[in-house]
Amino acid sequence: MTMMRPSSSTRTRCAQCINGGRLFSTTTPSRTEQSSNTFPPPPPRAGYARLTNRGLISVTGVDSTSFLQGLITQNMLVTNDPNRSARHTGSYTAFLNSHGRILYDAFIYPVPETNPDEPTWLVEADRNEIPTLLKHLKKHKLRAKLKLRALDDGERSVWAAWKDHAEPRWAAYNLESPSSSPFAAFPDIAGCIDTRAPGFGSRLITPGSDDLRVHLPDENAVSGSEVELGSYTVRRMLHGVAEGQSEIIRESALPLESNMDMMRGIDFRKGCYLGQELTIRTHHTGVVRKRILPVQLYSGDEALLSAEVPVYDPKAAVGAPPSGSNIAKVGARRGRSAGKFLGGVGNIGLALCRLEMMTDITLTDEGTQFNPEQEFKVSWATEEGGDAQEVKMKAIVPLWTREFIFAGAAKTNARTRGESYGERAKAFLEQLEEEESQRRNE
Structure with a gap:
């Protein structure tokens, strides 16, 4: 097996640089097109957003922890704890079907200051999927001693908060810390570090519908001001993070293809859970040939696109393909699909x-x-039966995704050939650090 080698054109870019750099050359829109665009503004480097597209389910009872343990990819227990203590922190996870396909991506949070004999967990998922997720949980409840309830509107609020200038490339917070959460000083708030991308921020659950500042007025806890949900979505797509079943297609998406291994949403050491077999087998013996990546959408004949991160331009006149559209090579005969478009905002997408x-x-x-000169496109017909539309796209591999895949390739080589992947991985990381240092000095 050949070790994956970085492209000579690769340059290190951290999450803080995502909104910087040169814009892709996209077709300049007319004034009419600009005025008709309703794309959200770019996300600020620090801010927070109310996630009205997410809903919550309460799981309460003596069997709540073991019940969830058998249904999700994440470990509900502290690893290697002889007392089998429940986690003290929230985490990213997924519910799978029996074939190992994702049903729902989710966050699970322990509710602070609840009865330890009857713990309460909050399951955060796509708001549109809450009724079907609740049915899924009830179907597997059987005789478990617990109560399931979908929270009413305004009962609790879901937030995303970030501050790029202060956060590390990878969240250093230990998911098995003895403290209740990164927000332990605020007993009425549940939360966790969002591990889906380096420095991506935090997830918070607050009581009621008040603004986040009512609960966390300290600028050290939450920076910046509130932004609209659309700006958070743009930031999420710039980081290559898919969310919800419009992007992580229900009963179709696979956990590893959806980057859940990289996002620390799977514990490969835990015991049995629904859909575990295929996930574990792929992790140990398979090769993940497809992954969700951010893409840059553009039109015209711009074949040489050299930006290393997608760049969001709310004024770019680029049509968005329907979700699920096949990606094909430009100028090639009809052949194998290069992938599927999942969703986008303006000139960026996943x-x-x-x-x-x-x-x-x-x-x-x-x-x-x-082939570095090969372009890719998505073509689709309009609902009105008009002329077919087309947009070109370029896949972008974030630095952290490249590092993760490289480390996996090194481990596979070590298993199959007995080679030491540690030295190669170390050399590669040293090379990236050197390039980062050179970039800063430019």
């Missing part, structure tokens, strides 16, 4: 991409289909 076709990543020694 897509499930074949890595060895749309990126320079090499996974095996079977060769790669990647």
